[in-house]
Amino acid sequence: MSKDAPIWILDEVTTKPGQGPAFLAAYMERYVPKAEARGMTLAHRMVEPAMWLDDAPNRLVFVWTLPHPGAVWGSKHMARPDADVTRWWKEEAPAFIESRRRSTLADADMLAEYDNV
Amino acid sequence: MYNLLSVLTFAPEMDAAGRDAFAATVGKAAAALPGVRNVMFEPTLPGVYNGGDYLLRLVFDDKAAADVAMASEAWAPATALIEDKATISTIQRVAYPGGRSGGSSDGSGLYRVALFCANVNPTPERLAAFAEQTAGMPNHVRSILRWQLSTAGEAEGDRPWTTVWEQEYRDLDGLNGPYMMHPVHWAHVERWFDTEYTEHLVDPILVHTFCAIQRPVIV
Numbered sequence: 001m002s003k004d005a006p007i008w009i010l011d012e013v014t015t016k017p018g019q020g021p022a023f024l025a026a027y028m029e030r031y032v033p034k035a036e037a038r039g040m041t042l043a044h045r046m047v048e049p050a051m052w053l054d055d056a057p058n059r060l061v062f063v064w065t066l067p068h069p070g071a072v073w074g075s076k077h078m079a080r081p082d083a084d085v086t087r088w089w090k091e092e093a094p095a096f097i098e099s100r101r102r103s104t105l106a107d108a109d110m111l112a113e114y115d116n117v
Numbered sequence: 118m119y120n121l122l123s124v125l126t127f128a129p130e131m132d133a134a135g136r137d138a139f140a141a142t143v144g145k146a147a148a149a150l151p152g153v154r155n156v157m158f159e160p161t162l163p164g165v166y167n168g169g170d171y172l173l174r175l176v177f178d179d180k181a182a183a184d185v186a187m188a189s190e191a192w193a194p195a196t197a198l199i200e201d202k203a204t205i206s207t208i209q210r211v212a213y214p215g216g217r218s219g220g221s222s223d224g225s226g227l228y229r230v231a232l233f234c235a236n237v238n239p240t241p242e243r244l245a246a247f248a249e250q251t252a253g254m255p256n257h258v259r260s261i262l263r264w265q266l267s268t269a270g271e272a273e274g275d276r277p278w279t280t281v282w283e284q285e286y287r288d289l290d291g292l293n294g295p296y297m298m299h300p301v302h303w304a305h306v307e308r309w310f311d312t313e314y315t316e317h318l319v320d321p322i323l324v325h326t327f328c329a330i331q332r333p334v335i336v
Contacts, residue, residue, distance in 0.1 A: 117294060
């Protein structure tokens with residue numbers, strides 16, 4: 001494998017009860033377009049359980065890909081000065097969610113190569 | 118040891134002759150400082166971010182020795198220039214006792230320093246975790262020859278700087294290559310700097326600056 005193997009960014013979000021559909025709509029409308037413009041590709045958007053809950057939280061998992069580690073920096077450097085990004089996570093998203101976590105992952109077969117820089 | 122670090126940015130109207138005169142005056146004054154244990158006064162290299170035109174780093178036995186030196190006659194000509202807004206328009210300044218450190222270098226290569234302001238929910242637990250992960254970077258980034266992670270005792274500038282993260286490398290490639298591209302940076306420690314991560318701790322305004330060196334700086 002080359003160092004161009006993809007990097008995955010995971011957004012794991014637990015919504016407030018009944019807020020799953022509204023959060024998904026807001027995420028797709030207010031967050032996704034600019035993230036895609038920063039070079040990120042939304043590969044999966046998954047919901048647990050496999051139904052919207054009116055009176056309990058849903059867990060949503062968004063799987064993003066970037067083509068290589070350098071693209072991670074490229075995306076970050078575009079996002080950092082963009083006030084909309086901070087506004088989304090600090091002001092808009094909290095209305096819908098109880099908790100969230102973002103993670104950066106790589107293919108297990110790539111770790112030795114990434115360590116050898 | 119007690120360290121004084123200044124990131125100095127020339128006023129826009131300073132021409133080449135004025136810059137040369139500044140460098141000569143401050144360099145001479147720094148070398149004559151009473152009690153100084155180590156002096157680094159070097160122009161920054163292209164590629165710095167909020168990194169100024171000159172880096173001045175002075176090391177003393179303790180804060181009392183630093184205070185005496187800064188008030189000395191030997192330093193007066195430098196103070197006059199550094200505090201003159203027509204000469205130096207912006208100063209990022211920190212004073213700090215030496216923090217956690219490691220590695221060794223012969224001092225020929227590159228000195229890099231970053232100033233951070235950890236001001237987003239800076240609980241003791243989060244600050245400790247950030248420091249632990251940052252201090253762990255040299256275990257993975259093999260181009261870091263010598264390093265020190267310190268908490269600023271005094272600070273002024275664009276932010277009330279809290280953290281001083283210094284490294285010495287063989288050359289600029291060691292900074293732009295392994296330091297930037299190892300996953301301990303972009304996939305691990307970077308979470309503290311990124312508003313998109315719940316770990317976000319550090320103000321987006323920071324100092325990232327570096328210069329060539331001829332002898333060890335982190336002593």
